[in-house]
Amino acid sequence: MDLGGEEPPGEGGVARGGVCGVGTGADRAGTTVGGVTSHSEVRAVRRGGHATRGAAELASSPFRVDRDRVASSPSFARLGAVTQVVSSTGSGLLVHNRLTHSLKVAQVARGIAERIHADARQHAAVDRLGGLDLDVVEAASLAHDLGHPPFGHLGEQVLDRLARHRFGLPDGFEGNAQTFRIVTTTDAGGLLTPGLDLTAAVRAALLKYPWTRLSSPRPHPRTMRVPPRGAAEPPDAPGTGSAKFCVYVSELDDLLQARAPFLGRIDDWQQTVEASVMDTADDIAYAIHDLDDFYRLGVLQHATVAAELGGWLASATELAGLSEADLGGHSRQPGRSVEELRRRLHAKDSWVVDDEAFAMAVSRVRKEVVDGLLAAPYDGSVESEQAVAAFSSRWSSRLVDGVRVVEEPAVRRGHVTLAAEQWHEVQVLKFVHRRFVLLRPDLAMHQRGQARLLTRLVEALDQWLSDRLEADRLPRRLHDLVELATVEYEDLGRTSPEVLVGATGDEPRGPDAVRGLARGRAVVDFVAALGDGQVPALMDALSGRSSRLWTETFVL
Incomplete structure (x- = not known):
C-alpha cells in the first residue's frame, strides 16, 4: 500500500521474508537478542551486545548517543578533507566536500522523518515496518559517507580495482561497505568494543544495500529476476558480483546482528525505513547542492544546458523515433543525451517511468535551472548568493514534500520514496550534473x-x-x-x-x-x-x- 498515492504494481517480487535466506522465523512482535525481547530494546542493542551507554555520554537517548559518537569521530572530521566532486583547493571558492554534504543529507533526512511523523497514517505504517526515529536517521546520515576514500568516486574505483586485482580480495573495495567496516571495526570511538559501538537501528540504517558482493546471503539478491537497485552485476564486468553492496565478508556477523530487529517486518534484501529515508535524502542533496557549486564555479553555462534541454523539448517525438545506432552516432547534438537518459530510465525502471512526467520534469528543470539560476552569471554578489539560496531552498522543499511511505514497494524502490513527479525531476537534475560536470574532459584529465x-x-x-x-x-x-x-x-x-x-x-x-x-x-x-x-x-x-x-x- 502506498500511503501517499497510487503504487505501481511490483515486478519480479517474491513472497515477503523468504528471498535471501537471512532468516524469516522472527515474531513480528519482537525478537530475542541476548535476553532482550521488546522491539524497541533490540533496536537499541549495541554492537558489543549490550544496551547501555557510557558514563561519559552527554545524551540519554541511545540513538542520540550514536549521533554524538559519529559527529565527534575523527573519521567524520576527516570528511572535511575529502572531495565531493572536485577539490576546493585552488578554486578560491567553498565547494561541497564530504563533510558539508553529509551535514546537508542529515538536514534533509530529518525533515523527511519529521513529515512522516506528522502524518498519522504513515507513522503507523513505519511502526509496522520496524520504526522511524529522528536521531537514528540523523546519525546514519552523518555517517553514511565515512567510507569514501580520497578523491571521491574516482578513488573508490581505483581502490576497488587494486583490492581485487593486486591483492585478490574477493569483495574488493566499496565506499558503503567501508563505512560499515569503520563504524563496526576500524574506528576507535567505541567505549567497550572496536568501531563506534553503535546501536542496531543506526547500523541497519547505514545498509543501503544489505548484502555482500558475492557470497551472502544465499541465494544472492543479484540472482533475482529483477535484482534490487545496486544488486545487479556491472554490465561491463560480468562475474564480479554486485555493483553496490554494504558489507565485506569480515563484517557479515555485524550485518546479521544489525538486521535482527527487522526480521519478518521487511524483505531480507530491503532497506529499513530509516535507511530508505537516508538514501532518499542523499539523492535529494546530491541532485541540488552540487548544482549550486558548479554554478558558482562557472562550470554550468546557460547556453549549453539550454541547448540540450531545449533541443529535446523541441524534438522529443522525432528523437523518440530514432534507432539506437542513429541516436548514438550523433550523441553530441543537442537533445540526444536527454533522449538517451529517457531510454535508460525505461530500461532500468520501467515500473515508474512515464513519458509525460519525464517531459514535465525536463520542462521544469529547464525553467528553474536555465531560465532561473543560470540566467545571470554568478558574480559573487549578494544577489547571486540569494539566487543560489532561493534555488536550493525551493527545490529542497519541493522534493521533500514529494516523499511518501510505501508498505509494499516494487523491488527496485525503498519503503520511503519520491512521488513519480519528483522522482523524474531528480533524474533530470542528476543528468545535468553528470552531462555538464562529470563528463568534462578537464575533470577527466585531473x-x-x-x-x-x-x-x-x-x-x-x-x-x-x-x-x-x-x-x-x-x-x-x-x-x-x-x-x-x-x-x-x-x-x-x-x-x-x-x-x-x-x-x-x-x-x-x-x-x-x-x-x-x-x-x-x-x-x-x-x-x-x-x-x-x-x-x-x-x-x-x-x-x-x-x-x-x-x-x-x-x-x-
Whole structure:
C-alpha cells in the first residue's frame, strides 16, 4: 500500500521474508537478542551486545548517543578533507566536500522523518515496518559517507580495482561497505568494543544495500529476476558480483546482528525505513547542492544546458523515433543525451517511468535551472548568493514534500520514496550534473592524475610491508590495521574459507595466502582513511621528493 498515492504494481517480487535466506522465523512482535525481547530494546542493542551507554555520554537517548559518537569521530572530521566532486583547493571558492554534504543529507533526512511523523497514517505504517526515529536517521546520515576514500568516486574505483586485482580480495573495495567496516571495526570511538559501538537501528540504517558482493546471503539478491537497485552485476564486468553492496565478508556477523530487529517486518534484501529515508535524502542533496557549486564555479553555462534541454523539448517525438545506432552516432547534438537518459530510465525502471512526467520534469528543470539560476552569471554578489539560496531552498522543499511511505514497494524502490513527479525531476537534475560536470574532459584529465597517484601510493605501501628489514618502522596505524585484518582473515580461513573465494573460483591456499589477503585489506583501509591532501604528501615522502623529515599532513 502506498500511503501517499497510487503504487505501481511490483515486478519480479517474491513472497515477503523468504528471498535471501537471512532468516524469516522472527515474531513480528519482537525478537530475542541476548535476553532482550521488546522491539524497541533490540533496536537499541549495541554492537558489543549490550544496551547501555557510557558514563561519559552527554545524551540519554541511545540513538542520540550514536549521533554524538559519529559527529565527534575523527573519521567524520576527516570528511572535511575529502572531495565531493572536485577539490576546493585552488578554486578560491567553498565547494561541497564530504563533510558539508553529509551535514546537508542529515538536514534533509530529518525533515523527511519529521513529515512522516506528522502524518498519522504513515507513522503507523513505519511502526509496522520496524520504526522511524529522528536521531537514528540523523546519525546514519552523518555517517553514511565515512567510507569514501580520497578523491571521491574516482578513488573508490581505483581502490576497488587494486583490492581485487593486486591483492585478490574477493569483495574488493566499496565506499558503503567501508563505512560499515569503520563504524563496526576500524574506528576507535567505541567505549567497550572496536568501531563506534553503535546501536542496531543506526547500523541497519547505514545498509543501503544489505548484502555482500558475492557470497551472502544465499541465494544472492543479484540472482533475482529483477535484482534490487545496486544488486545487479556491472554490465561491463560480468562475474564480479554486485555493483553496490554494504558489507565485506569480515563484517557479515555485524550485518546479521544489525538486521535482527527487522526480521519478518521487511524483505531480507530491503532497506529499513530509516535507511530508505537516508538514501532518499542523499539523492535529494546530491541532485541540488552540487548544482549550486558548479554554478558558482562557472562550470554550468546557460547556453549549453539550454541547448540540450531545449533541443529535446523541441524534438522529443522525432528523437523518440530514432534507432539506437542513429541516436548514438550523433550523441553530441543537442537533445540526444536527454533522449538517451529517457531510454535508460525505461530500461532500468520501467515500473515508474512515464513519458509525460519525464517531459514535465525536463520542462521544469529547464525553467528553474536555465531560465532561473543560470540566467545571470554568478558574480559573487549578494544577489547571486540569494539566487543560489532561493534555488536550493525551493527545490529542497519541493522534493521533500514529494516523499511518501510505501508498505509494499516494487523491488527496485525503498519503503520511503519520491512521488513519480519528483522522482523524474531528480533524474533530470542528476543528468545535468553528470552531462555538464562529470563528463568534462578537464575533470577527466585531473582524475587520471589522481588515479595514478593513488595507485603508486598503494604499491609503495605494499612494498614497505613486504620489506622485512623495515617491518618494525611501519606507520603505527598501518601496523595496527595489519594486525586487525590478520586476525579477521585467519579466522575466516578457518571457519568460512568459502567466503574468501573470488569470482574466478580460486581459493587462497595456505596461511601465507590468507595473510596476503589481510595485508591487502590493511593497505586499502589505511589509504581509504586519508584525506585528499595527505595522499600526495605521503607519496612525496615515500618517493624521496619531500625535503622535510616531519610533515603535519599525516601522523605516522
